[in-house]
Amino acid sequence: MTERSNEQPRLAGVIGWPIGHSLSPLIHRIWATREGANAYYAPVAAPPTEGDFRRVVDGLRAAGFRGVNVTIPHKEHALRYADDASAAAAEVGAANMLTFKDGKALAENSDITGFTAALSGVLSGVDAGDSLHRTALVLGAGGAARGVLAALKRCGVSKITIANRTKEKALAIADAAGADTIDWAAREGALGGADIIVNTTSLGMDGVGPLDLDLAAAPDHAVVCDIVYKPLA
Missing domain, CATH: 3.40.50.10860 (Leucine Dehydrogenase, chain A, domain 1)
Incomplete structure (x- = not known):
């Protein structure tokens, strides 16, 4: 031995x-x-x-x-x-x-570097002036959302809106990110103006429950990101 x-x-x-x-x-x-x-x-x-x-x-x-x-x-x-x-x-x-x-x-x-790399890989030259991907809707306001917000700013996204089930938490992180907030119930109505949509909540994870969001209203060019670790089957 x-x-x-x-x-x-x-x-x-x-x-x-x-x-x-x-x-x-x-x-x-x-x-x-x-x-x-x-x-x-x-x-x-x-x-x-x-x-x-x-x-x-x-x-x-x-x-x-x-x-x-x-x-x-x-x-x-x-x-x-x-x-x-x-x-x-x-x-x-x-x-x-x-x-x-x-x-x-x-x-x-490493969330910020990981999400920046992932997002940069699917966008068509945001830093070069891509006008199609300048607005984002972020669902959630926890630790993962903080990393996503920083990454979005790095990628040149100019307008970010946060929707969270507890609005106080959204307000707590919005100022530092230069983001707006909306009520959780208004999230679906905000899809039409979002070029990038990111789910940072645990909703949609196996054992937690569905996100319950109809993406039909999102623009055809929208990039949709779900960072749920183990999604519902």
Whole structure:
């Protein structure tokens, strides 16, 4: 038996609520096996409150975890938990990864770069003056929405409207993004003026319930993005 096999595995995971839908543990275990890494990546359930998130993360750090990916609904909690943050996490106001090192927690955010890359790949030259994709309707106002808003601004989108089930949350992030807000009930009526439509809510995810949105009123040129991790069949 080799010395490596006797070592404790490096621990990491993904934290959220719910967490059973996540494929991250499977993906990371495949990578670890392929690379011969002595590592274990766990799904970690943390109830929705910030207090529960802090309690669970404290426990993970005490158990020797090196870090965690962060998903719904804890991305804003993760940024506030951290001792320091990357420029992207600070810009977005949320984090999708915490790294633990030397007794400190570092917050990072790859949502903004990931969504920017995805959106740039399907738009026809927004930065070169594409007038067809200048307005966006964003559904949701959580941590994922923050990353999407920053990415939309990077892609040159000039008018953004946010619709959220809790309007207070939409108002809380609208100013920083230079966005407008509308009531959740008015979301379908706003489709006609949206060149880009992004669902950042958990609605439409398996086990959560449908988004209940008829896209027939959207323009023919509209780009529709759904960031739901595991959509309804």
